[in-house]
Amino acid sequence: MNSALDVQHISKSYGKKQAVKDVSFRIQEGEIFGLMGMNGAGKTTILRMLATLLRPDAGDALIAGTSIVQNPEKVRAYISYLPDEAGAYKTMTGKNYLKFIAGLYFKDEKEQKECVALGEEICGLGDALSRKINTYSRGMTRKLVLARTVMTKPKLAILDEPTSGLDVLNSLDIRKTIRRCAEEYREAGDSMLMAASLASLVPIYNSWGRYDESARLISQYDRLPSRLLDDSRVRKGREI
Numbered sequence: 001m002n003s004a005l006d007v008q009h010i011s012k013s014y015g016k017k018q019a020v021k022d023v024s025f026r027i028q029e030g031e032i033f034g035l036m037g038m039n040g041a042g043k044t045t046i047l048r049m050l051a052t053l054l055r056p057d058a059g060d061a062l063i064a065g066t067s068i069v070q071n072p073e074k075v076r077a078y079i080s081y082l083p084d085e086a087g088a089y090k091t092m093t094g095k096n097y098l099k100f101i102a103g104l105y106f107k108d109e110k111e112q113k114e115c116v117a118l119g120e121e122i123c124g125l126g127d128a129l130s131r132k133i134n135t136y137s138r139g140m141t142r143k144l145v146l147a148r149t150v151m152t153k154p155k156l157a158i159l160d161e162p163t164s165g166l167d168v169l170n171s172l173d174i175r176k177t178i179r180r181c182a183e184e185y186r187e188a189g190d191s192m193l194m195a196a197s198l199a200s201l202v203p204i205y206n207s208w209g210r211y212d213e214s215a216r217l218i219s220q221y222d223r224l225p226s227r228l229l230d231d232s233r234v235r236k237g238r239e240i
Helices: 043-050 072-076 093-103 110-121 124-132 138-150 166-190 199-204
Strands: 003-014 017-028 032-036 058-063 079-082 157-162 190-198 209-212 217-222
Touching: 003 110, 003 166, 003 190, 017 043, 017 058, 017 166, 017 190, 032 166, 043 058, 043 157, 043 190, 058 072, 079 138, 093 110, 093 124, 093 138, 093 199, 110 138, 166 190
Parallel strands: 032 190, 032 209, 079 157, 157 190
Antiparallel strands: 003 017, 003 058, 209 217
């Protein structure tokens, strides 16, 4: 099986503070991979480097065989990225926002319409899509930006804390949506990379990496059973 993502000894510092230290891991095509760790462990910095928003101080990563250091523009054609605090253009309606995003990814009108239709299905906002985004709750906005992230069917979807700041009901809705999309991604051979500080998303992953306070990847687990709700029940792993 080919690798969707191959991270090779990447490091990143902000001044004297080392945020990521010599991290390596690999995601196979069709795999849903989770980065688990406490706040400040470097998860977001890793995702920003993979999304080509930050350049690693050392190391590299290959997405669909393309270097994030040598060819970041080509990498951007393979990925989509959902930041922790993602927003949307508030003066647009939800549907026009989805149309706008589809137009950035596809030139063909038929492909754009198919992409928007998929986005509408994923977000599940129904008639609310005809309203301006500035009338949306935080949960509705999160559902919309999640939909725009995965509706383009990237080779690698990168999600940073997708349920961050949501109430229990909206968090459950987002988790159900991600789970549904994850199954479709696996079947299509596309991959997802998600970061979370909570164990609530673990049942969605089929493998994951865990980080310590010094921003080092300390373990990577393969074939994580979906019944596991937290890492306290995991007994076998591959130490890095």
